[in-house]
Amino acid sequence: MKNSASTVTLRTAALTVLLATALTGCGLLGDSGDSADGAKAGGGSGRSFTVAAAGDVLIHPELTTQAEQDAKAAGKKGMDFGAIMAGVKPVISKADLAICHMEPVLGKPEGPFQTFPDFLAPPQITTTLKDIGYDTCSTASNHALDHGEGGVGSTLAALDKAGLKHTGSARNQQEGTKPLILDVKGVKVAQLSFAGGFNGRQVPADKPWLVNKTSLDAISAAEKAARAAGAEVVILSIHWGTEHQPAPNGLQLSLARKIAEKTGINLVIGHHAHVVQPMEKVGDTWIAYGLGNQLARHAVPSGLSEEGVIGWFEFAEKNGTWDVQPRYVPTFVELPPDAEQTDTGVKPLEAGQVKDHRLLDLATALKDGRDLSEQRRARYRLAYDRTQGTLLNRGGGKDGLKPLAGLPD
Template identity: 80%
Template sequence: MKISASLVTLRTGALTLLLSTALVGCGLLGGGGSGGDAKGRLAAGAKGRSFTVAAAGDVLIHPELTTQAQQDGKAGGKGGMDFGPMMASVKPVISKADLAICHMETVLGKPEGPFRGFPDFVAPPQIATTLKDIGYDTCSTASNHALDHGEGGVKNTLDALDKAGLKHSGSARSQKEAGTPLIMDVKGVKVAQISFAGGFNGREVPKDKPWLVNKTSLDAISAAEKAARAAGAEVVILSIRWGTEQQPAPNALQLSLAKKISEKTGINLVIGHRAHVVQPLEKVGDIWVAYGLGNQLARHEVPSGLSEEGIIGWFEFAEKNGKWDVRARYAPTFVELPPELEAADPAVKVADTGQVKDHRLIEVTAALKNGSAVTPERRARYELAYERTQGTLLNRGGGKDGLAPLTNR
């Protein structure tokens, strides 16, 4: 386990690297390390404490992904559901981070179901086990779907995360839980995660239980940060659900709120969700803001091309002169979607089209290095995902502040 056993284990509620050069056989860009077992270490010459954070996009389990997990469980001889094969390719990145953060978009149900898709999701809790297995430590749970099934849905979700060994922030089962910040010991540094969402698909947070899920406001975010600091946090990371769905550009509210967070709080890093597509990563004042990490794993009813693309944000924290310097990197990801065979000509085989047979999350840089193992059709799609993701991430000037790919192609 990457986080020290001396965790403060409760969540926040209403108040809330180098990679080893062995990583997928790739060297790091820009002043990387000397190789070997360099987990969590920053560029040569960095002094003081340091740690790395990996954060990825929405985990949004649509029915097609549940079916795929059932098929993979059967094929692997385990029975039941297995999300492992779908997400295996990102494990080399996620597992190397000192702290890995996911975003749980939907309510989790019981292992045996029933499960539902849009608009009122209930996802299999088996996904939580896979997230833990590939290296995630904590998940944000403040999302627009957090109240899809009321207080019971919140409880089921947090119970499932607890059972899997994942920490969480953003929703709570009690007022006490909500008022206790999530603070994790990461390589000797006390790191807090707070989580907020801008709305809940027209549902209102119950007036008699305002602690159930965190609703975004600058005052609430500031109060959560102050509560975390008072509880001993040295670094505070904000996960926030904001923005306009399917839009690669941050909207005016995102830009305005990011500026206020930078100017009026001491938050060290902002990780954004909601758009389901990649949005830029830029430095606002002294802090990095990832406006939108896209989807980590999803299968929308009408895939847009952009909605299959995402990133793993990689952030290297180094203590310098009593402050935290953060270096930002990214690893593009892509969700492979098999063809809808029931709508296809039965005489045409999948192999004839160059398409994949299964839903799979792809770590794009590693796939592009995989030579002849990747078909020309898939290589072309991965190249498009890489180039488009890079263009979006850099289009607000992040490059001038050092934003670059985590590994070379």
């Protein structure tokens, strides 16, 4: 995306003309009449919808191995991430709009795959994301250019094949300048996606549409283009912050305030830190600074990097404006212990130890976990309490931030 004032202006003008003449060409907007559930699609009051948004999807080698083992156990070939992510399907699938963040480049189904620093992940993950209920993914991340233009193309092709919408990177100018607008219960909802940098790589000067780079001017122009294309609600996915730091940094705080004050964006959802960061209301805009990891297995897990959150946002139209009520669902990625070698071979796992990588909704896991060991129950409660404490530590509770489901007594 272009960042200078002149090029942003030109891009916005071009978008307005293009979308005014071919608004329905995006293929994402519903009919102009009533939606299937009877909601008023013509701007009437009383409309509402829910959004679920989760943290980074970052496939490390241990997760690929787990997906291969799970596929084999189910009598399938290749890999299957379904068992790993099944724990969050009940939450994700019930949202009217579910948004994921695709951090790495996706390669070929048969590989080869790569890990840090230049990720190349199995595209099979997209099938699972679609199956558990995701509708769209942001793709602007610091790893978006790990494999150049070809990597952008292979990532978007994998998302397309799975039936997932996407925004933040593009294969050509037309794709890069067309706002992503989805019909959500008769409401036209736009998703934007931006990243602050690309690990030292530069967006090619002759292909500024390849991936969206953050600036207030660029974000503002993208929102205006989405509004011109008919968007009634605009959600921004943004890749920012300091990795592994639970507190938002000064740039995040400053930019969040500018976005809230100078744009009409309705909701900001953040990624990149790999740990949970707070949510707070700035003016009338909710900012989720960092949703942590949805699914990852870092080479050196920090304890915090296994913890994440699904943001749950309830949008309701009131007197021509959109009220947003935030909720949260703490999540946790269970990690099996590293294999321990002894003189006689690999030491078997002890009773009660975790055997597989699994993504959990913590409240549900604690509610249903009658057979949990005391150690695992304590770890789940720690993760839930720590995530909750982090989310609330900028005063979000006084503005209505609360869990979607509390812990059992």
